[in-house]
Amino acid sequence: MPFSPFLDAQRPYLRALIGALSDSFPYVSVLGTDVRAKQFLVNRNSSSVRDNGMLTQCGFVVKLHDGKCFREYSFDSTELPPEELAKKILSAVTLSPSLEGETIVCPVPADEPLCKSFVRESDFDSYADEDILAFAAKLKDETLAADAHVLNAIVVVSPCTVDKLFLSKRRELDQHYGWCNSMLIAIYRDGKTVQVREDVNSHRMADIFANLPAKRERLLEKAKKLVTAKPIEPGVYDIITDSSITGLIAHEAFGHGVEMDQFVKDRALAKSYMGKYVASPITNMRDGAAATLSVASYFFDDDGVEAQDTQIIKDGILVAGISDLVSASQLGTRPTGNGRRENFAHKAYTRMTNTFFEKGDSKLEDMIASVKHGYMLFETNNGMEDPKNWQIQCTAEYGIEIVDGKLTDNYVSPVVISGSVPELLSSISMVSDCEEIHGSGFCGKGYKEWVPVSDGGPALKARAKLA
Amino acid sequence: MKDILTILKETTDCEYRVNTTKTESYELFFVHKKAETVRSSDSTTRSVTLYADHDGYKGDYSFRVSASDSEARIADKIRAAEKQAKLICNQAYSLPAKETLDCDIPSNFSSLPMSELAAQIAEACFAADTLENGSINALEVFVYRETVTVENSNGLAKREHKYRAMIEAIPTWSENGDSVELYEAHRFTQFDAKSITEEIAEKLREVRDRYHAKKPASSLDVPVVFRAAELANLCNELASDLQYSAVYGKTNLFSKGDVLQKRTDGDPLTLEAKAEVPGSRYSAAFDADGCSLIDTTLVEGGVVQNYFGGTRFAQYLNEPCTGALPCVRLHAGTLTEEELRHTPHLVCASMSGLQLDLYNDYIGGEIRLAYLVEGDKATPITGISVSGKLSDALASLRLSSDETTKGNYYGPDKGLCRGLKIF
Known part of the structure; x- marks a missing residue:
């Protein structure tokens, strides 16, 4: 057409x-x-x-x-x-x-x-x-x-x-x-x-x-x-995330935190962490309409800025944020092609596009084998950001218990991951060598302004509070 | 240009429905109390649904008509829709009969131009910004004037005029180089500067408390008190399960006669689906089909009494059409402030979002600010989560006698649950 x-x-x-x-x-x-x-x-x-x-x-x-x-x-x-x-x-x-x-x-x-x-x-x-x-x-x-x-x-x-x-x-x-x-x-x-x-x-x-x-x-x-499936016994566990939960963590834990319209409003703790470690050194994260092919892969944003591929975390260090035209004007930076509107009748804000952790070099089976007792978590249900205070809440549809390095038949559902973003990201100890991007989600800013986004990445091994 | 009804009559013999919403808005966006963007909008959303009776079935197809569509383009869309509707084989049903209505949803917004109203709302918010270390570092004000119209091929023509406003404020507290924030979304249909100032002032006090809040040194084992926002979430989840469409699609968990609340020491749960609740922007006189809305008791004394919903699924189930009721009302209970003073409890003041899963009998969530209340002492707490069985929470749910509106909810402003794990 x-x-x-x-x-x-x-x-x-x-x-x-x-x-x-x-x-x-x-x-x-x-x-x-x-x-x-x-x-x-x-x-x-x-x-x-x-x-x-x-x-x-x-x-x-x-x-x-x-x-x-x-x-x-x-x-x-x-x-x-x-x-x-x-x-x-x-x-x-x-x-x-x-x-x-x-x-x-x-x-x-x-x-x-x-x-x-x-x-x-x-x-x-x-x-x-x-x-x-x-x-x-x-x-x-x-x-x-x-x-x-x-x-x-x-x-x-x-x-x-x-x-x-x-x-x-x-x-x-x-x-x-x-x-x-x-x-x-x-x-x-x-x-x-x-x-x-x-x-x-x-x-x-x-x-x-x-x-x-x-x-x-x-x-x-x-x-x-x-x-x-039964409810999980609340506690702190070793976890392995599937690519969907990895994406949810990328999106909620850090994606919202590097939206630079939040920098302008002094709403993002990330502003003061530029150039500093925010995650374990094996962690790399990107966002961009040009970073991969998925639901948010446009060619220019709603401010007329060409799509880009922004490296946000490099080897655990926060290196860049994402911006729309208005926030970039106020901050004196170049916009990154992240100005998006729910529709033409809504304001453009800085929004994520395709947000994901990059793959590493661990085999998924080795990651599971390394867990004495924990859970592998699957499928995004929803999440909520807190860019100022770096708290996170993500809900997985279900988890499978891992005992002595093996997935069991014990399913738990739902599973809510919550806690401190730096603690969660710095606990990442293994990153798998395969990745997947999921492009069926919508993201709100606060509780409104819904735009299609994708997220994903490899499997991650980390430690987190589950309930 | 001919109006859409004329084009429909000239182009098709099918039944039809036209839903139109004309929206005008004025919006102000502030950063650190200074206006960053001024917005205004004037747009019309028009959706046409064409119904084709064929082979004993009724098919339908909906399409949007934009303000810029020409007569010829609209006629093309109608002809295409007629073909598409014949692909759909749904059980037959009839459209609502001729009925007319033209009404205003009450609001005092019309007394001022929208730009002036938005400015006064912003001033009311900033009037609360009086605490030394507190600030509203971001504020968005939205004022809308809407005209909602439904017309159908039976001659039904209903129109309602509404105003609504929304504030999104980010109260922030900064001390010693650190700061914390909370998120406040306040929606209303009546302008009252004093109540807006009080609402924001309360949030500023809460964000101050969040700054000083600590994670408890040891685990807590006390009842949990949810506020209206969480009770609204709970009621909407339950009501959603009791819609005709859910029953017809066999996705409902609860059926008529089911004991939804196996009471232990809780107040009996009585939940209504309603057309209007005081001050709610969701209040309406009719639904998308143009059906009049009939308030319906869904749950009484903890037992499911009725389902509710629009005309199509009502006909399928041979139930009365209540219309797609947009609001919920939870009846007040017996919990008093005096009783709370004598019961150590945890008040959830700000949550990331209450997680509810009817299928898995789950309730829980991360708490950004809570108060551990022991007598007259309220200690701010953060860094905790709650979780438990939804059935246990419902069984023990005590509801306050004080009522409030939150979103589409009207009911108790507090609900006390036992048996939830705090960790």
């Missing part, structure tokens, strides 16, 4: 709008978004296809710098002539007289010239809705038929195509790419009821069709084990 014809057609209008606003503002940019996302859902007794309301959007946001601070206006109608819309914007972003003079002062952003189009093709157009529904229905039926204990099987396929256009006085960028998340869920009852899931995520529907059915057996094996 070509770049959005709608956005393409708006270029002259948006150029005229930038021209009309440039008389009043030294920096003017416009981001246009046209995101088309669907969700196919099939379960035992119903099915649906609908636009995915969380992602679908079509609109614009104007970003202005008045010589002191930033102003923004979001809109989705281009019915007004550009000059009239410019007047409306001027009125709408006016500060109350009581706050005039109470603004920050930061430099006008650099508007370096660049004109470029970016495309990453996906194969979504090769699959009609009928094909996707039939695939989902077949997988649902096979899952229900595979085990009488399956009360319900749910298949969700969510393809999303993103088109964005960024214009400023000296820049004109557009990008087109797609991503698809898919999930197979079973509600399983054998004495106790559990809900289990497996997912596959890719920029190609062909990968979804090939790989999601292959996870059915593993899903049901997991369900059989989880109905026997």
Whole structure:
């Protein structure tokens, strides 16, 4: 599919709008978004296809710098002539007289010239809705038929195509790419009821069709084990994390802590740890839309800054943070391409993209063998950051007890990891030589501003408080 | 340009529903009390659902219509949706009948321009910033004016006008080169400068206490008191399990007649799903289908009484349509401040997030600030977690007689549980 014809057609209008606003503002940019996302859902007794309301959007946001601070206006109608819309914007972003003079002062952003189009093709157009529904229905039926204990099987396929256009006085960028998340869920009852899931995520529907059915057996094996799961005895244990939990730790423990809009607000302890050890010396961590191919792999961010690959922790030392245009302007640094919006009607903040620990050189079997008594933890449920105080809370769906270097049949669920970030990261003693990135998650800032993110990495051996 | 209903009538014989939300906002973002960004927005979200009756089934397909879509493009989307809807084979059901409504959800926001209201909200927040080592180092103020409309092919047309506001504040305490913070999200539909100042002032006192809080030297074995935010979380989790859609999909854990609370010394649990609760931005007059909302008792005396939900799954289950009720109300209990004074307990003032897992009978979470209350003495504590069986917590749950609103919840402002491990 070509770049959005709608956005393409708006270029002259948006150029005229930038021209009309440039008389009043030294920096003017416009981001246009046209995101088309669907969700196919099939379960035992119903099915649906609908636009995915969380992602679908079509609109614009104007970003202005008045010589002191930033102003923004979001809109989705281009019915007004550009000059009239410019007047409306001027009125709408006016500060109350009581706050005039109470603004920050930061430099006008650099508007370096660049004109470029970016495309990453996906194969979504090769699959009609009928094909996707039939695939989902077949997988649902096979899952229900595979085990009488399956009360319900749910298949969700969510393809999303993103088109964005960024214009400023000296820049004109557009990008087109797609991503698809898919999930197979079973509600399983054998004495106790559990809900289990497996997912596959890719920029190609062909990968979804090939790989999601292959996870059915593993899903049901997991369900059989989880109905026997018991609560964990709270305590401090040696742990081995699977790649999903590794990613959750990267994201919650440190990712949020190096978002540099938190530096501006003096909200991040990491600001004072630049150049210092924050983790064990075998720990390396990165973030970036250009760092890997996953759900947050765009070509430029919502401030029109090209995607990057930022090394955050190198050999245990904190070496860099991530930033959006506004925080970089205030801090006098170059933005790292991490300015992201939930949609065009929301503010851009510094946000993570694809965040992960780098792989090491240990074999997973050796890592498990090194644990006298502990747990291997699997599958992200949720997490919560605390960048100022470096506390962490992450929830794993389940854990398997390790005794004398061997995985047992003792499952525990759920498992909450909590405690101090430096203690957890400095306890990392082994890093596996295989890694996986998981691209089905959403991340909030506080409790809002949801954007798709991926995280992951290798298996880690560490010591942590579990409950 | 023709309106969407006209285009629908001219393009298809299918039934349809149109949901429209027009949102105008004014937003202020402060860093260290100075405005960093001023935002405003004016956008309309419009979703069309097309229903196709075929082969004894009813299929539906929903799509977004953007403000910039032309008549021809909308007509194309409708024709495509008609085909897509015929791919879906769901049990048949009927759409709500003709009914009209145009109402305002009460708010005093309309008396001021949104920019002025946002400025006054910010001033009310900063008025609380009076403690020597305390500060609000980041503040975001959002004021929204929304018009929500549902229309369908049976002639149903309902509209409600609402205002809402949200504050996100980061109260911070700094002493001797160290500092700590808490997170405060406050949502409201009535502007009361004094109550906002009091809310933020309380958070500043709590962040001061977090700075001075210590990890207890030895393990604690006392009852745990959760506040309204955690009780809201618990009630929403239970209510979610009792929706018609969960029952129809066989994903519900509890059924009518189940004893959800095997009481030991707890207050009997009575939980309602409601259309409105005082001061909540979630209060509504109708749901996404346009169905009127009928308050429903879900749990009474700890026993599941009813399910609730919208018209489609209500028809499938042959249950009354209550509408997708957006709020919950937990009935007050018998726990008094006087009783608490005589019971050593741990009050969870700030948690990373209460973790609940009905399937695994789990409740727990990391506590950022708690108070160990012994008589009139309240000792701030941090660095601890709680965990235990949800069934044990429910069995022993004592609920305060004082009530408050938190999000979509109205009910006791405190709940005391026994049997949770503090570590």
